[in-house]
Amino acid sequence: MEKNQLVYAIQSARWKTVLGQRLPVLTPWEKGLSEALACPGTMSGEEIAAAIRTAFQKYLRFDGTAHAKTPLTLHFGERWAPLLTKLFSTEMVRTDDLAIGRSAAVGENGMVRASNALRSHLRSNERETEDRDYVERCFGRSLYAPKELALMEQRDCTGNHLGCHLWFTRGEPSPDKPVSADAQRLFQQAEEQAKRNRAAYVKNSDLYQSALLRLTEQIRNCMLIHQQPDTVSARQGHLDSRRVWRLPVLGDDKVFLRSDEESTPGFTVDLLLDGSASRLHCQETIAAQGYILAKSLADCGIPVRVSSFCSLRGYTVLRVLKDFGEKNGERKIFDYFAAGWNRDGLALRMAAELLNTAPADKHLLILLTDASPDDSHKILPTGKVPLSRDYDGQVGVEDTADEVRALRRKGIRVAAVFMGENANVPNARAIYGQDLAPIRRMDQLSAAAGRLIQTEIRELSG
Structure with a gap:
């Protein structure tokens, strides 16, 4: 959540501005960064690059080199x-x-x-x-x-x-x-x-x-x-000796075993x-x-x-x-x-x-x-x-x-x-x-x- 917090805040401010909606609550630091990144369309490519570098340097302390x-x-x-x-x-x-x-x-x-x-x-x-x-x-x-x-x-x-x-x-x-x-x-x-x-x-x-x-x-x-595959009781297949008694006593003809392919x-x-x-x-x-x-x-x-x-x-x-x-x-x-x-x-x-x-x-x-x-x-x-x-x-x-x-x-x-x-x-x-x-x-x-x-x-x- 923390890793995306700043990104989400800046993006939310940007697109709410585009949609004409009420801006989200931003800290003064976030608001300054958001405004610095909102480059108008009248700027040239070189001017945009310079503005972004200035914003990164001012708000993110970025000078082009990696620092611990x-x-x-x-x-x-x-x-x-x-x-x-x-x-x-x-x-x-x-x-x-x-x-x-x-x-x-x-x-x-x-x-x-x-x-x-x-x-x-x-x-x-x-x-x-x-x-x-x-x-x-x-x-x-x-x-x-x-x-x-x-x-x-x-x-x-x-x-x-x-x-x-x-x-x-x-x-x-x-x-x-x-x-x-x-x-x-x-x-x-x-x-x-x-x-x-x-x-x-x-x-x-x-x-x-x-x-x-x-x-x-x-x-x-x-x-x-x-x-x-599971074995299930059926009317045909291999005789199940444990269930044979059910045929004459209960009239249950499922005294065989067969493989259930849908096990x-x-x-x-x-x-x-x-x-x-x-x-x-x-x-x-x-x-x-x-x-x-x-x-x-x-x-x-x-x-x-x-x-x-x-x-x-x-x-x-x-x-x-x-x-x-x-x-x-x-x-x-x-x-x-x-x-x-x-x-x-x-x-x-x-x-x-x-x-x-x-x-x-x-x-x-x-x-x-x-x-x-x-x-x-x-x-x-x-x-x-x-x-x-x-x-x-x-x-x-x-x-x-x-x-x-x-x-x-x-x-x-x-x-x-x-x-x-x-x-x-x-x-x-x-x-x-x-x-x-x-x-x-x-x-x-x-x-x-x-x-x-x-x-x-x-x-x-x-």
């Missing part, structure tokens, strides 16, 4: 929290309130790191009810009753995730919660993104349909090789889509990836569920887009949108909770990710580590890798389709090991994901 930046960290006592909340209210809104939008390209970190030191201090217990209501209004009512959700938090919000909260939802609004103006605007933005997702799929339907057919064929062939796979697949703001620039692509993967698995008779996750105000939200058994439920995957932060390790714990409702004993969990865990809620101090830490960078990667290993120790297969920056490839390798399919373009999806899924099916069928 030392993060600025400020520490404040609890007594300063009320004053800082007033002084930095605009920053707090921008950090902790949900915004669904687009980004033309992957943004870079242009924020002053001092905000990281403030995030954990600007929250209090008094806001917990307000935050829960806000999350519920934005994402929909919880799948679980408060008592059941509290028990899950007691199990899962431990260690690095102490002080965090969980929210499972299908995106259905709460009938007893009034819809605020902010929530209504978010719903409209989500609907607009869903339309863009569907329109992008239709526009590239030839490419996507080809990928879908190829992937379905690869999965089906692998299933035929590695799945043993059940014996495992389920959960697709987990990273729904954080770092995916703003590729929401349509991720929605298409999720649809193609889910549709190909479902067409092969494999039960599949699709969910997305993000985090906001200390809540990690897991939203079920398509559940097991939903016919043609793959279309709901196009309701995917990106917003907020991502606490990958806690999202994996939540996925494990959902697996308890899966209709099989064996499970395959596939993540669509950029391997860049980053959350605004800090890791609280412990006896071993007396200082709080940001949940990002190497710390976030190590925590996510630990959760992947914990799931694998339980017998759950965990794999990932990676599409992100080249700099994050080592992170993806560290988290998922060999169970990883890196791709750069959609035309690589069927081949890379096909190999990955075939490997997992062989392991599950063994």
Whole structure:
């Protein structure tokens, strides 16, 4: 979320100006940068280049050479929290309130790191009810009753995730919660993104349909090789000595056994889509990836569920887009949108909770990710580590890798389709090991994901 924050703010100001709409709230620094970049059409190419260089030098301290930046960290006592909340209210809104939008390209970190030191201090217990209501209004009512959700938090919000909260939802609004103006605007933005997702799929339907057919064929062939057909009772076939008595006693003539070519796979697949703001620039692509993967698995008779996750105000939200058994439920995957932060390790714990409702004993969990865990809620101090830490960078990667290993120790297969920056490839390798399919373009999806899924099916069928 932080990496795209500046990019999103400047783009929002630019296009609201073009559309004649009310400008978003900007800090004086952001406003100055936005105005400096708004070059009029009367300028020549040389004048535009000079203006951009001047803006970069003034606002981003860019002089054409690479410099190692030392993060600025400020520490404040609890007594300063009320004053800082007033002084930095605009920053707090921008950090902790949900915004669904687009980004033309992957943004870079242009924020002053001092905000990281403030995030954990600007929250209090008094806001917990307000935050829960806000999350519920934005994402929909919880799948679980408060008592059941509290028990899950007691199990899962431990260690690095102490002080965090969980929210499972299908995106259905709460009938007893009034819809605020902010929530209504978010719903409209989500609907607009869903339309863009569907329109992008239709526009590239030839490419996507080809990928879908190829992937379905690869999965089906692998299933035929590695799945043993079930035997079912029938009126003809091989005599089943254990059922012979049923013919004279019960008049049941199904005393034979035959192979059922349409055997059940014996495992389920959960697709987990990273729904954080770092995916703003590729929401349509991720929605298409999720649809193609889910549709190909479902067409092969494999039960599949699709969910997305993000985090906001200390809540990690897991939203079920398509559940097991939903016919043609793959279309709901196009309701995917990106917003907020991502606490990958806690999202994996939540996925494990959902697996308890899966209709099989064996499970395959596939993540669509950029391997860049980053959350605004800090890791609280412990006896071993007396200082709080940001949940990002190497710390976030190590925590996510630990959760992947914990799931694998339980017998759950965990794999990932990676599409992100080249700099994050080592992170993806560290988290998922060999169970990883890196791709750069959609035309690589069927081949890379096909190999990955075939490997997992062989392991599950063994």
